[in-house]
Amino acid sequence: xxxxxLHLDDESLICRIQEGSHEAFAELVDRHSNRFYRIxxxxxxxxxxxxxxxxxxxxxLWDRPNLWDPGKRAKxxxxxxxxxxxxxxxxxxxxxxxxxxxNIEFADExxxxxxxxxxxxxxxxxxxxxxxxxxxQQLAVNLCFYEGLSNIEAAQIIGVKxxxxxxLIMRAKTTLKYNAQRYLDGGSx
Amino acid sequence: MTxxxxxxxxxxxxxxxxxRNWPKDMRSSGLEALDxxxxxxxxxxxxxxxxxxxxxxxxxxxxxxxxxxxxxAALPGKKKAQRHLGEFLSEIFREFSLSRRALTAISVxxxxxxxxxFTIGFSIPSGYASAEHYETHLEDFxxxxxxxx
Numbered sequence: 001x002x003x004x005x006l007h008l009d010d011e012s013l014i015c016r017i018q019e020g021s022h023e024a025f026a027e028l029v030d031r032h033s034n035r036f037y038r039i040x041x042x043x044x045x046x047x048x049x050x051x052x053x054x055x056x057x058x059x060x061l062w063d064r065p066n067l068w069d070p071g072k073r074a075k076x077x078x079x080x081x082x083x084x085x086x087x088x089x090x091x092x093x094x095x096x097x098x099x100x101x102x103n104i105e106f107a108d109e110x111x112x113x114x115x116x117x118x119x120x121x122x123x124x125x126x127x128x129x130x131x132x133x134x135x136x137q138q139l140a141v142n143l144c145f146y147e148g149l150s151n152i153e154a155a156q157i158i159g160v161k162x163x164x165x166x167x168l169i170m171r172a173k174t175t176l177k178y179n180a181q182r183y184l185d186g187g188s189x
Numbered sequence: 190m191t192x193x194x195x196x197x198x199x200x201x202x203x204x205x206x207x208x209r210n211w212p213k214d215m216r217s218s219g220l221e222a223l224d225x226x227x228x229x230x231x232x233x234x235x236x237x238x239x240x241x242x243x244x245x246x247x248x249x250x251x252x253x254x255x256x257x258x259x260x261x262a263a264l265p266g267k268k269k270a271q272r273h274l275g276e277f278l279s280e281i282f283r284e285f286s287l288s289r290r291a292l293t294a295i296s297v298x299x300x301x302x303x304x305x306x307f308t309i310g311f312s313i314p315s316g317y318a319s320a321e322h323y324e325t326h327l328e329d330f331x332x333x334x335x336x337x338x
Contacts, residue, residue: 022260022263022264025260025263026256026260029256029259029260030256030260033251033255033256033259034251034255034256037251037255038248041248041249041251042248045247047249047251047252050251051251051252051255051258054251054255054259055255055258055259055262058259058263059259059262059263062263119245122242122245123245123246123247126242126243126245126246127246127247130246145240145243146246151203166199166203169202169203170199170202170203173202173239174202176239176243177239180239180242
């Protein structure tokens with residue numbers, strides 16, 4: 001691989017890709033495939049589907065590199081997060097997602113310690129609680145809490161103002177906390 | 190200026206329970222408020238526990254060859270990269286996620302079956318029907334069918 005490519009920023013790499021450089025494309029994929037896989041996985045909860053989505057997104061970029069418009073001065077990652085997220089949301093609509101056990105319900109009585117410490121059960125409950133959130137709240141939690149993006153970048157990706165993003169996070173966490181408490185306390189609240 | 194409790198709660202949700210990681214302009218007032226309020230200290234502990242719960246979320250790492258797969262799929266003319274046999278086999282083994290011991294057992298039994306197959310195959314003389322043998326059977330057949338030559 002051309003050593004010079006390693007030192008180029010993402011936007012310069014895209015310019016090379018627009019000129020047909022496969023090596024620049026390889027460098028960009030190498031740099032970012034894991035990052036975009038993570039958000040895809042968070043949204044579709046399946047390793048294979050997340051990998052397919054990331055591949056589809058990058059191949060779209062390769063086939064039509066002019067989709068990224070340098071004139072808009074958007075960071076590549078911000079723009080590409082949107083591409084991947086849109087593919088994930090389409091995928092969810094098609095698949096009706098969530099392969100969760102149907103019998104997860106808020107308990108009527110206090111669950112025993114065995115239930116509380118059942119990691120898989122807890123994970124399934126958490127996944128369901130997250131998936132029950134409105135779409136934009138899910139995105140806010142995934143981008144800020146799980147991916148550790150700044151509020152500014154997450155707001156740009158979702159297409160809202162920073163204040164609105166913060167409000168989404170607050171509402172999401174408040175709802176999650178309330179529902180998790182309901183579950184862990186066995187509906188006693 | 191000390192932060193009021195409502196503002197503190199909002200920041201707790203937005204920036205998390207580690208007040209030292211809050212944006213600079215609210216960090217010192219947040220820490221000051223936290224030091225002086227057992228109620229806020231309890232809120233921070235609750236938030237830490239809640240975030241601990243959120244962090245138990247399931248996650249699977251991507252395949253190690255994800256990037257290579259994408260790059261290969263985009264090769265000009267969609268030509269697939271040539272793969273070595275060893276690479277191909279190891280990919281299959283990875284797919285079935287068998288242990289090294291299980292793979293060895295399967296390989297040995299396959300080789301053993303091949304050896305037995307060859308041994309049996311070469312030990313039996315190649316079969317041919319002599320004209321005499323053939324005619325005998327043809328006669329038997331015609332007699333059986335009722336047609337006499």
